[in-house]
Amino acid sequence: xxxxxxxxxxxxxxxxxxxxxxxxxxxxxxLGVKLIDFDGASCCGTVVLKSIDEHSWLSMGGRxxxxxxxxxxxxxxxxxxxxxxxxxxxxxxHDKKQLKAVNKVLSGLGLEYTGKVxxxxxxxxxxxxxxxxxxxxxxxxxxxxxxxxxxxxLIRPSNVAGFDDPELPNKVDELLxxxxxxxxxxxxxxxxxxxxxxxxxxDIATEILREKMKSAKEAGANCVVTNCPACHTQFDVQAIGxxxxxxxxxxxxxLFITQILGAAMxxxxxxxGFELNRVSLDPINDILGL
Amino acid sequence: xxxxxxxFKSFEGKKFKALDPEFTAEVSKLIGGQDLTxxxxxxxxxxxxxxxxxxxxxxxEVMRMLVFGLTEVLQTDMxxxxxxxxxxxxxxxxxxxxxxxxxxxxNMAYRKGIAPLGYxxxxxxxxxxxxxxxxxxxxxxxxxxxxxxxxxxxxxxxMLDKTKLRKLQExx
Numbered sequence: 001x002x003x004x005x006x007x008x009x010x011x012x013x014x015x016x017x018x019x020x021x022x023x024x025x026x027x028x029x030x031l032g033v034k035l036i037d038f039d040g041a042s043c044c045g046t047v048v049l050k051s052i053d054e055h056s057w058l059s060m061g062g063r064x065x066x067x068x069x070x071x072x073x074x075x076x077x078x079x080x081x082x083x084x085x086x087x088x089x090x091x092x093x094h095d096k097k098q099l100k101a102v103n104k105v106l107s108g109l110g111l112e113y114t115g116k117v118x119x120x121x122x123x124x125x126x127x128x129x130x131x132x133x134x135x136x137x138x139x140x141x142x143x144x145x146x147x148x149x150x151x152x153x154l155i156r157p158s159n160v161a162g163f164d165d166p167e168l169p170n171k172v173d174e175l176l177x178x179x180x181x182x183x184x185x186x187x188x189x190x191x192x193x194x195x196x197x198x199x200x201x202x203d204i205a206t207e208i209l210r211e212k213m214k215s216a217k218e219a220g221a222n223c224v225v226t227n228c229p230a231c232h233t234q235f236d237v238q239a240i241g242x243x244x245x246x247x248x249x250x251x252x253x254x255l256f257i258t259q260i261l262g263a264a265m266x267x268x269x270x271x272x273g274f275e276l277n278r279v280s281l282d283p284i285n286d287i288l289g290l
Numbered sequence: 291x292x293x294x295x296x297x298f299k300s301f302e303g304k305k306f307k308a309l310d311p312e313f314t315a316e317v318s319k320l321i322g323g324q325d326l327t328x329x330x331x332x333x334x335x336x337x338x339x340x341x342x343x344x345x346x347x348x349x350x351e352v353m354r355m356l357v358f359g360l361t362e363v364l365q366t367d368m369x370x371x372x373x374x375x376x377x378x379x380x381x382x383x384x385x386x387x388x389x390x391x392x393x394x395x396x397n398m399a400y401r402k403g404i405a406p407l408g409y410x411x412x413x414x415x416x417x418x419x420x421x422x423x424x425x426x427x428x429x430x431x432x433x434x435x436x437x438x439x440x441x442x443x444x445x446x447x448x449m450l451d452k453t454k455l456r457k458l459q460e461x462x
Binding site: 021 | 321340371375394406425429432442448450453455
């Protein structure tokens with residue numbers, strides 16, 4: 001049965017990581033997942049607006065949820081931030097008082113949120129299709145040693161995210177290993193990437209990133225893989241030129257899960273968008289067949 | 291320039307005139323605040339917190355300040371240096387929604403003008419454009435991606451006028 005979703009891109013992907021969207025669309029097409037454009041989407045709300053004013057955050061998210069609900073579609077998003085924020089919004093709106101307050105705001109736009117719409121992360125959809133993915137691997141990525149970073153909002157709080165074990169997640173690792181790559185265990189795998197602190201203190205965000213990169217390197221990884229544009233900003237933008245105390249580079253090629261799957265499925269490399277990865281992919285060019 | 295936030299840096303030599311039970315009650319009414327007063331200071335939250343070694347006031351200390359009703363908590367660096375990773379909330383043996391409480395505290399601090407500048411500019415961007423960032427058109431063209439569907443900003447503005455987003459700091 002063909003699955004179809006309205007795809008909620010959020011703000012960061014179309015701005016900074018169009019290779020994530022492009023590779024997601026290529027993989028979705030190959031797997032027969034239909035992605036419908038999300039008309040009229042605003043920002044998801046994000047932890048930024050939740051920090052400023054929860055009523056505005058709930059209204060912003062509630063509007064997006066109500067739009068998809070009105071059109072009778074479920075939502076899929078490739079962004080941990082949007083996933084976490086929209087699911088958290090739906091979670092808080094289980095409370096009748098909060099729901100009433102938000103619907104009062106939405107009524108001014110001719111909208112109402114009732115709680116029917118489902119929000120999924122694109123990796124959840126992929127996980128359901130893992131048997132199909134396994135059959136489509138034509139270019140195994142043997143030798144790729146991935147430090148996979150799940151990101152916080154994909155798995156925590158687990159009563160809201162509801163996807164994987166919050167202390168020992170392994171579902172996305174399973175997907176990655178279908179390609180012949182190895183998802184290496186690394187000490188700081190579950191530690192936050194630091195990205196949400198870029199707005200308050202870039203120094204501390206960078207300190208956290210330095211700790212993460214050291215851990216990934218120590219584990220023998222030859223790349224980092226994410227499923228979130230906010231986390232990816234750390235690994236593929238902020239990590240450029242980053243060094244440890246001995247002046248050794250802490251850069252590692254940083255890729256999106258859909259780029260890994262797309263490459264192993266033999267999809268068009270232009271659509272996978274490797275050209276737009278900022279940290280050089282040279283150390284793993286041979287494995288990726290570039 | 292002195293930052294507006296994080297100015298409560300240490301308990302050393304501080305004298306607190308009165309504990310404010312009203313403040314504890316107010317925080318308990320925030321989203322996630324319902325179990326606040328069950329905190330028994332095991333400090334498991336701080337043990338797993340990614341910024342425990344980087345802040346002046348750690349998260350278990352924030353929790354203690356809340357139970358004691360110390361409004362100075364709004365001036366600690368912990369509330370704005372929370373990465374929102376939810377590890378503390380996930381692990382709290384009392385089931386306290388610690389990260390969610392911090393969001394409510396940030397709302398309170400923001401209204402008093404105690405916030406990193408980036409949040410003030412983000413509030414403006416979200417109001418003016420309905421988004422935090424705009425699409426990079428040349429990249430999308432190169433990859434053959436269609437335009438991002440349009441957003442009618444008048445709609446989000448109307449909504450954020452109702453929630454008074456641009457007037458939160460009015461009483462400062």
